[in-house]
Structure formats: structure tokens, C-alpha cells
Amino acid sequence: MNQQDNLNQFPDQAVIMDADPIQIFRKAWGTYQKVISNNLMFHREISYAIKQLFETSPGPLRLLDLGCGDASHIARILKPGQLAEYCGCDLFPYALDDARTSLQPFGIPATLLCQDMIDVMQTSPANHFDIVYSSYALHHLPVSEKQAFFMECSRILRRNGCVIIVDVMREEGEARPDYLDGYNGTVSTLWTALTPDEREQVQEHIRNCDFPETPSDLKALARNAGLTSSRRLEKQTWHEAWCFRA
Numbered sequence: 001m002n003q004q005d006n007l008n009q010f011p012d013q014a015v016i017m018d019a020d021p022i023q024i025f026r027k028a029w030g031t032y033q034k035v036i037s038n039n040l041m042f043h044r045e046i047s048y049a050i051k052q053l054f055e056t057s058p059g060p061l062r063l064l065d066l067g068c069g070d071a072s073h074i075a076r077i078l079k080p081g082q083l084a085e086y087c088g089c090d091l092f093p094y095a096l097d098d099a100r101t102s103l104q105p106f107g108i109p110a111t112l113l114c115q116d117m118i119d120v121m122q123t124s125p126a127n128h129f130d131i132v133y134s135s136y137a138l139h140h141l142p143v144s145e146k147q148a149f150f151m152e153c154s155r156i157l158r159r160n161g162c163v164i165i166v167d168v169m170r171e172e173g174e175a176r177p178d179y180l181d182g183y184n185g186t187v188s189t190l191w192t193a194l195t196p197d198e199r200e201q202v203q204e205h206i207r208n209c210d211f212p213e214t215p216s217d218l219k220a221l222a223r224n225a226g227l228t229s230s231r232r233l234e235k236q237t238w239h240e241a242w243c244f245r246a
């Protein structure tokens with residue numbers, strides 16, 4: 001994937017071939033930060049549910065964060081002392097610069113890779129991580145890569161490790177066109193904290209980049225990979241958090 005393709009991975013489809021990539025990134029990222037600060041994708045409730053899970057996990061943990069962005073989300077969920085090792089990857093090099101800053105309070109070795117998540121998993125050692133975490137990134141992948149994702153999770157997780165997925169998910173029985181209509185309708189009517197231009201930017205991204213599965217589909221992909229135990233941690237409309245284990 002080249003850098004211009006990468007820019008299509010986040011809410012800014014209006015990629016102008018000779019535009020400054022840093023500016024494009026900042027604009028798209030700025031919109032996403034506004035989405036988070038207005039809790040439009042329920043980061044608050046989802047973070048709370050994941051925090052509860054981490055409270056009961058023996059630590060410190062080795063964590064792999066796929067599609068980590070600026071790592072600000074995971075840095076707010078975890079406390080210093082809960083992490084032994086952090087490896088994050090993202091397709092946006094500029095997000096990784098910010099991730100380094102987000103992770104500074106943890107004082108642990110952080111590896112930040114500007115690489116596709118499946119490539120990162122395929123080159124990761126077996127039985128290494130306690131947690132594979134991916135937040136609002138998996139829905140970008142085609143179903144064959146989602147299957148590869150779970151297969152690799154199974155290989156790289158340590159005994160008793162778990163996969164935590166935060167993502168948009170279709171309702172059971174909801175086809176993608178209905179999901180797109182429903183989600184984009186909600187953006188039009190409820191995401192009034194954004195400007196009309198920002199709402200259009202988000203909707204364009206959703207039309208082009210959102211390929212969410214239903215929870216049952218994800219559970220089946222996980223089961224195929226030997227991750228037979230699954231637990232929903234949170235659900236707020238299409239926004240869900242799940243934990244999968246062997």
C-alpha cells in the first residue's frame with residue numbers, strides 16, 4: 001500500500017494528489033479528535049468497560065495495538081505500571097509521531113511501526129503478547145484479512161491472552177447498504193458538533209472504507225482460529241467492544 005492509499009484509510013477521501021500529506025492528515029485527524037471529544041463513537045463508555053477488564057488482568061502486560069493512531073485512546077485506558085511492553089502499528093507515519101508522546105508516561109519500551117497490521121502480526125514472534133488490541137481499525141479490512149487477523153492472533157498470543165476488538169459492527173441481519181444508510185443518517189442528524197464539511201468528510205469515509213461484520217460473523221472468524229470464548233464488553237448502537245480468548 002502506498003502513502004496516497006494510506007490517506008484513504010481515515011476520514012478524508014478528498015485526496016488531492018499534490019496536496020501536502022501532513023496537512024491532509026492533520027485535517028482528517030482533527031475531525032476524528034472532534035468525534036472523540038464529543039463522544040460520537042462512544043469512546044467514553046467503551047474505555048470504561050475495557051478499563052474494568054484490565055483491572056482484573058494480571059500485569060504488567062505485553063500489548064500489541066493494531067491501527068493504533070496516536071495511541072491516545074489506549075493511553076487513557078491503561079495506567080503506568082500496567083504495561084510491560086507496547087508495540088503499535090499504523091499506516092499514518094504522522095500519527096505515530098503523536099503516539100510516541102502519548103506513551104511517554106508509561107516509561108516502557110514502545111515499538112511503533114508504520115506498516116500494515118497483518119504484516120506486523122505475521123512478523124511477530126509466537127506466544128508473545130498478552131493482549132492484541134485493535135480499536136476502530138479492523139472494519140477497514142476485507143473478510144479474508146479479518147480471518148488472517150484472528151489466525152495470527154491465535155499464534156502470537158500467550159496462554160490466557162486475549163484479543164480486544166473495539167469497532168463498528170453491523171446489527172445481526174443488517175446488510176452493508178442498510179448499515180451505510182443508517183450510520184450516515186445518524187451522522188447527518190446527530191453529529192451536529194461537526195461542521196457540514198466535516199460531516200460530509202466522515203460520510204465519504206464511511207461509504208468508501210467501512211466494511212463492518214456482524215458480531216456473529218466476527219465470532220465465527222475467531223472460532224475458526226481457535227478463539228472459542230467470546231464476551232461482549234460494551235455495545236452502544238453500532239459501536240461495540242469484544243474480548244476473544246482461546
Ligand SMILES: C[S@@+](CC[C@H](N)C(=O)[O-])C[C@H]1O[C@@H](n2cnc3c(N)ncnc32)[C@H](O)[C@@H]1O
Binds near residue numbers: 070090117134135
Ligand atoms: C479511526 S482510527 C482509530 C485510531 C485509534 N485506534 C483509536 O481508536 O482512536 C483507525 C486507524 O487505523 C489505521 N489503519 C487502518 N487500516 C490499517 C491497516 N491495515 N494497518 C494498520 N493500520 C490501519 C488508520 O491509519 C487509522 O489511524
